[in-house]
Amino acid sequence: MKKIFLLLITLAMMNGLVYSQGKSKESCVTDKCHVSTSSVKFIHGPFAVKDCQTCHQLVPNEKHxxxxxxxSSEIxxxxxxxxxxKRVIHGPLQKGNCVACHNPHGSNQQFFLRKGKLSELCLSCHKINPDKKNGHPPVMDGDCTICHQPHTSDNEKLLVQNGNKLCFTCHSDLESEFADAKVIHKPAAEKCLSCHDVHGSDNEFMLAKEIQAQCFTCHDNIKQQVTNAIGKHKAVEEDKKCANCHSPHLSQMPKLLNQEPMxxxxSCHDNKLTSKNPSITNMKNLFEINKNWHGPIREKDCSGCHxxxxxxxxxxxxxxxxxREFYSSFSTEQYELCFKCHQPTLVLEPKTTTLTGFRNGDQNLHFLHVNKKVKGRTCRTCHETHASQKERHIRESVPFGKWELPIYFEKTSDGGKCSPGCHATKEYKRSDITTRQ
Ligand code: HEC
Ligand code: HEC
Ligand code: HEC
Ligand code: HEC
Ligand code: HEC
Ligand code: HEC
Ligand code: HEC
Ligand code: HEC
Ligand code: HEC
Ligand code: HEC
Ligand code: HEC
Ligand code: HEC
Ligand code: HEC
Incomplete structure (x- = not known):
């Protein structure tokens, strides 16, 4: 419809129909005047046919x-x-200033735009810096109108689409991932721009703030955990930080974890870490070799303790x-960790026939070893925390200073026997004083 309208006007001009009213007027473009004005690639119809006065009016008596x-919009x-x-009208158009962007005579750009690069045109009025360390490709390419309407729009900020729909016009993979995800991060579903700066950012991944700070804007409890932590985890501070473990958008795992928790x-606690720092155990290897896993680990719940x-x-x-030591003076508080899940009575009663299998008759050997003011043996003396070869997570050996002190534990039908580095072979028999009473 519009095209036909313009075509008719063009034809009319060429036939001198429109122009005929101006016949009496002199043309402004002569050999001497305004010649150069037409030396551009795209020339506007009325200018091409030198119909200057369809837009210009000479001031009476002042020749030039x-x-x-x-x-200009009226013209x-x-x-x-x-x-x-539409609902939102771009500033210059509100003022009827079409020629802020279009050269009414013509230019080297399509649509007679005034600047060669679209972004240069827009940036002549707007202070958007597209040269960020992590720029958004369409912005760096200067393609402002792929997201913004130049004239008018029903959406805020003259956007071509509202909200996340705009992002999904290009990031369509992510859109389909959302459809298939078990767990969706609320802010990602609602507003991509609650984390990302759409025009680019000096922070990684185009985040508005450095990643931790970005997450902390909403997760104050984690901020407290991280900043008040006495023991720091390097995984929170290195590389992708929070995103080492969490997917910020969506996940198939609870708590938006990248992978199944264990x-x-x-994925980090394997040979990679151990080869860098031999004093840190290769956990992956440990679990492969020792098939008898501690209860919470069978549930794959490392976070139960860490x-x-x-x-x-x-x-x-x-x-x-x-x-953290081989010996410790005993108090239940010292073993808060184990007693979150196990009964402290295990080590509190000197005599028992029910509370533990580690007894000689009714003499509680847990009490004997652990419950001492000085040099109480910590649980690690005899037990592996994560996984073991033997039942009851009894260790093969325990680090004692630089020495790997052997335990030599043997299970018997009625108890057990050890020949550890710390004392001669001792045997316990639960039936020594039987419960027959
Ligand atoms: C005297 C009639 C006339 C006036 C006044 C006029 N135009 Fe045009 N315009 C045309 C014709 C005819 C065409 C189509 C031929 C061409 O591309 O030059 C056109 C084409 C255009 C195009 C290119 C459209 C396209 O789809 O390629 C733009 C942009 C444009 N005009 C902007 C303006 C602006 C801005 C003004 C006001 C400052 C204006 N025009 C005033 C007649 C006019
Ligand atoms: C489609 C309307 C239109 C036509 C046709 C047109 N002009 Fe213009 N011209 C304008 C407008 C609008 C401005 C003011 C532009 C601005 O503010 O930048 C202007 C500005 C000018 C200026 C002063 C600024 C400059 O660009 O140097 C001159 C000189 C001029 N026109 C000459 C002409 C001549 C000569 C013709 C005919 C060959 C002509 N114009 C045809 C709309 C037109
Ligand atoms: C802020 C800059 C800007 C202003 C102001 C502006 N335009 Fe445009 N206009 C553009 C751009 C950029 C395009 C190219 C279209 C695109 O890239 O989507 C365009 C395209 C056009 C076109 C051709 C394509 C289409 O959408 O039909 C016409 C006609 C047009 N403008 C007329 C006008 C008129 C009339 C005014 C004033 C009422 C005006 N423009 C004001 C930037 C502007
Ligand atoms: C001649 C100066 C000028 C040019 C060129 C210009 N703009 Fe604007 N723009 C304005 C003014 C004036 C406003 C309204 C003032 C405001 O709200 O900040 C505005 C508003 C906007 C807004 C909405 C801001 C808001 O807060 O709602 C966007 C988005 C925008 N312009 C994008 C563009 C894009 C994209 C281009 C290039 C196609 C462009 N502008 C070219 C002057 C310009
Ligand atoms: C990938 C899409 C996209 C591209 C490309 C893009 N913008 Fe935007 N722009 C947006 C979105 C989305 C907003 C709204 C931001 C918000 O609400 O926080 C916006 C807001 C704006 C605003 C309003 C002021 C502000 O910062 O809130 C201006 C002005 C603007 N853009 C200009 C530009 C210019 C100039 C370019 C080209 C150099 C450009 N935009 C390229 C998506 C884009
Ligand atoms: C016009 C297409 C287009 C639109 C619209 C678009 N993007 Fe992009 N975006 C790209 C391209 C191209 C890349 C670079 C390739 C890639 O990383 O997938 C990119 C990359 C990104 C990146 C990764 C940057 C990095 O450092 O790795 C983020 C984050 C991003 N976009 C967010 C958004 C958000 C948020 C929106 C909506 C507000 C959006 N994009 C809209 C085209 C687009
Ligand atoms: C809670 C903050 C947050 C929100 C909300 C968010 N992102 Fe991200 N986004 C990130 C972080 C952090 C990264 C980098 C982490 C990574 O690569 O694992 C990222 C990476 C990206 C990337 C590049 C890497 C990739 O996964 O392809 C794109 C593209 C992206 N986001 C687009 C989006 C879009 C589109 C939305 C809205 C649907 C969105 N983001 C919402 C935080 C967020
Ligand atoms: C704009 C606020 C906002 C930002 C920024 C934000 N989150 Fe969230 N996050 C939420 C909300 C809201 C929930 C849902 C809480 C709920 O359901 O109780 C949530 C939930 C979570 C959950 C738990 C999901 C579950 O299944 O229980 C994790 C993990 C998480 N966010 C990690 C992050 C990480 C990592 C970042 C930084 C990349 C981040 N968040 C940035 C608002 C935010
Ligand atoms: C992105 C890699 C990465 C992931 C994933 C990771 N860690 Fe770590 N972890 C490290 C690094 C690096 C260290 C420091 C090693 C060193 O001291 O050389 C570390 C140290 C540790 C330490 C010893 C801290 C100390 O103070 O001695 C424990 C315990 C630990 N991680 C547990 C876990 C648990 C549990 C998980 C799963 C919830 C986990 N890690 C996931 C990288 C990771
Ligand atoms: C080494 C991996 C790892 C890193 C790094 C990590 N997290 Fe987590 N995060 C987890 C695990 C595992 C859980 C689930 C723990 C649980 O169930 O108690 C979790 C849980 C969460 C939750 C949900 C808490 C709740 O009570 O439901 C939020 C929110 C969260 N993390 C945010 C963050 C933020 C923010 C960062 C960066 C400062 C971060 N995480 C870094 C592994 C990590
Ligand atoms: C029952 C509680 C508990 C669970 C569950 C647990 N840990 Fe531990 N973890 C500990 C204790 C206690 C230590 C200190 C061991 C010691 O020094 O005797 C430790 C130490 C570590 C260390 C440091 C190892 C070293 O000495 O170099 C890493 C790494 C570690 N755990 C990772 C994990 C991973 C990965 C999981 C899940 C597969 C996990 N832990 C599950 C209690 C637990
Ligand atoms: C998060 C809970 C939890 C914590 C903390 C915990 N355990 Fe356990 N433990 C279990 C579960 C569950 C079992 C498996 C019980 C079963 O199989 O009946 C178990 C089993 C054991 C066994 C073997 C019992 C048997 O019958 O084979 C020993 C030994 C043991 N834990 C020692 C410890 C020590 C030492 C600590 C402290 C370092 C500790 N546990 C901390 C939950 C925990
Ligand atoms: C001197 C070695 C030694 C120490 C120290 C020790 N245990 Fe044991 N524990 C054993 C032996 C041996 C068994 C196996 C008893 C049997 O079944 O014959 C055992 C069994 C267990 C069991 C399985 C249930 C039971 O009592 O039979 C749990 C749970 C347990 N220990 C927890 C702990 C905790 C918690 C600590 C630290 C507070 C600890 N142990 C310290 C040697 C020790």
Whole structure:
């Protein structure tokens, strides 16, 4: 419709129909005047046919002065159907200033735009910096109108689409991932721009803030855990930080984890870390070799004991207190960790026939070894924490200073026998004083 309208005008001009009214007027373009004005690639119809006075009016008596054109849109709508205005109207158009962007005579750009690069045109009025360290490709390419309407739009900020729909016009893979995801991060479903700066950013991944700070804007409890942690986890501080473990958008795993929880931990805690720092155990290997896994680990719940965001103690990111030494003076608080899940009575009663299998008759050998003011043996003396070869997670050996002290534990039908580095072979028999009573 519009095209036909313009075509008719063009034809009319060429046939001198429109132009005929101006016949009496002299043309402004002569050999001497305004010649250069037409040496551009795209020339506007009326200018091409030198119909200067369809837009310009000479000031009477002043041969070479035009009446200033205040509202160019009025001129334009003489020939062009007026642009249909939507809810949001771009500043220059509100003022009728079409020629802020279009050269009414013509230019080297399509649509007679004034600047060669679209972004240069827009940036002549807007202070958007497209040269960020992590720029958004369409913005760096200067393709502003792929997202913004230049004239008018029903959407805020003149956008071509509202909200996340805009992003999905290009990031369509992500859109389909959302459809298939088990767990969706609320802000991602609602507003991509709650984390990303759409025009680019100096932070990684186009985030508005450095990643931790970005997450902390909403997760104050984690901020407290991380900043108040006595034991720090390098995984929170290195590389992708929070995104080492969490997917910020969506996941198939609970808590937006990148992987199944235990595999996540073992994806770093394998030979990679140990080859860099031999004093840190290769956990992946440990679990492969030792098939008898501790209860919570059978549930693949490393976080049951460790806080991945940082420990409340300075020892191994543990959530609760547990002695770091071979010996410790006894108090239940010292074993807060084990007693979160096991009964403390295990080590509190000197005599028992029910509370533990580690007894000689009714003499509680847990009490005997652990419950001492000085040099109480910590649980690690005899038990592996994560996984073991033997039943009851009895260790093969235990680090004692630099020495790997052997345990030599043997299970018997009625108890057990050990020949450890610390004392001669001893045997316990639960039936020594039987419960027959
Ligand atoms: C479609 C309308 C239109 C036509 C046709 C037109 N002009 Fe213009 N012209 C304008 C407008 C609008 C401005 C003011 C532009 C601005 O503010 O930048 C202007 C500005 C000018 C200026 C002063 C600024 C400059 O670009 O140097 C001159 C000189 C000029 N026109 C000459 C001509 C001549 C000569 C012709 C005919 C060959 C012509 N114009 C045809 C709309 C037109
Ligand atoms: C005297 C009639 C006339 C006036 C006044 C006029 N135009 Fe045009 N315009 C045309 C014709 C005819 C065409 C189609 C031929 C061409 O591309 O030059 C056209 C084409 C255009 C195009 C290119 C459209 C396309 O789809 O390629 C733009 C942009 C444009 N005009 C902007 C303006 C602006 C801005 C004004 C006001 C400053 C204006 N025109 C005033 C007659 C006019
Ligand atoms: C802020 C800059 C800007 C202003 C102001 C502006 N335009 Fe445009 N206009 C553009 C751009 C950029 C395009 C190219 C279209 C695109 O890339 O989507 C365009 C395209 C056009 C076209 C051709 C394509 C189409 O959409 O039909 C016409 C006709 C047009 N403008 C007329 C006008 C008129 C009339 C006015 C004033 C009422 C005006 N423009 C004001 C930037 C502007
Ligand atoms: C001649 C100066 C000028 C040019 C050129 C210009 N703009 Fe604007 N733009 C304005 C003014 C004036 C406003 C309204 C003032 C405001 O709200 O900040 C505005 C508003 C906007 C807004 C909405 C801001 C808001 O807060 O709602 C966007 C988006 C925008 N322009 C994008 C563009 C794009 C994209 C281009 C290039 C196609 C462009 N502008 C070219 C002057 C210009
Ligand atoms: C990938 C899409 C996209 C591209 C490309 C893009 N913008 Fe935007 N722009 C947006 C979105 C989305 C907003 C709204 C931001 C918000 O609400 O926080 C916006 C907002 C704006 C605003 C309003 C002021 C502000 O910062 O909120 C201006 C002005 C603007 N853009 C200009 C530009 C210019 C100039 C370009 C080209 C150099 C450009 N935009 C390229 C999507 C884009
Ligand atoms: C016009 C197409 C287009 C639109 C619309 C678009 N993007 Fe992009 N975006 C790209 C391209 C191209 C890349 C680079 C390739 C890639 O990483 O997939 C990219 C990359 C990104 C990146 C990765 C940057 C990095 O450092 O790795 C983020 C984040 C991003 N876009 C967010 C958004 C958001 C948020 C929106 C909506 C507000 C959006 N994009 C809209 C085209 C687009
Ligand atoms: C909670 C903050 C947050 C929100 C909300 C968010 N993102 Fe991201 N986004 C990130 C972080 C952090 C990364 C980098 C982490 C990574 O690569 O694993 C990222 C990476 C990206 C990337 C590049 C890497 C990739 O996965 O392809 C794109 C593209 C992207 N986001 C687009 C989007 C879009 C589109 C939305 C809205 C649907 C969105 N983001 C919402 C935080 C967010
Ligand atoms: C704009 C606010 C906002 C930002 C920024 C934000 N989140 Fe969230 N996050 C939420 C909301 C809201 C929930 C849902 C809480 C609920 O359901 O109780 C949530 C939930 C979560 C969950 C738990 C999901 C579950 O299944 O329980 C994790 C993990 C998470 N966010 C990680 C992150 C990470 C990592 C970042 C930084 C990349 C981040 N968040 C940035 C608002 C935010
Ligand atoms: C080493 C991996 C790892 C890193 C790094 C990590 N997290 Fe987590 N995060 C987890 C695990 C595992 C859980 C689930 C723990 C649980 O169930 O108690 C979790 C849970 C969460 C939750 C949900 C808490 C709740 O109570 O439901 C939020 C929110 C969260 N993390 C945010 C973050 C933020 C923000 C960062 C960056 C400062 C971060 N995480 C870094 C592994 C990690
Ligand atoms: C992105 C890699 C990465 C992931 C994933 C990861 N860690 Fe770590 N972890 C490290 C690094 C690096 C260290 C520091 C090693 C060193 O001291 O050389 C570390 C150290 C530790 C330590 C010893 C801390 C200390 O103070 O001695 C524990 C315990 C630990 N991680 C547990 C976990 C658990 C549990 C998970 C799963 C929830 C996990 N890690 C996931 C990288 C990771
Ligand atoms: C029952 C509680 C508990 C569970 C569950 C647990 N840990 Fe531990 N973890 C500990 C304790 C206690 C230590 C300190 C061991 C010691 O020094 O005797 C430790 C130490 C570590 C260390 C440091 C190892 C070293 O000495 O170099 C890493 C790494 C670690 N755990 C990772 C994990 C991973 C990965 C998981 C899940 C597969 C996990 N832990 C599950 C309690 C637990
Ligand atoms: C998060 C809970 C939890 C914590 C903390 C915990 N355990 Fe366990 N433990 C279990 C579960 C569950 C079993 C398996 C019980 C079963 O199989 O009946 C188990 C089994 C054991 C066994 C073997 C029992 C048997 O019958 O084979 C020993 C030994 C043991 N734990 C020692 C410890 C020590 C030492 C600590 C402290 C370092 C500790 N546990 C911390 C949950 C926990
Ligand atoms: C001197 C070695 C030694 C120490 C120290 C020790 N245990 Fe044991 N524990 C054993 C032996 C041996 C068994 C196996 C008893 C049997 O079944 O014959 C055992 C069994 C267990 C069991 C399985 C249930 C039971 O009592 O039979 C749990 C749970 C347990 N220990 C927890 C702990 C905790 C918690 C600590 C630290 C507070 C600890 N142990 C310290 C040697 C020890």
């Amino acid at each position: 002065k035009f009446i200033e054109i205040k509202n 334009c709508s003489n020939c062009h159907e007026p642009l249909e205005m 595999s996540l931990c073992l 806080n991945p965001h940082g420990g409340k103690t300075d020892f191994r990111l543990l959530r609760w207190v547990y002695p």
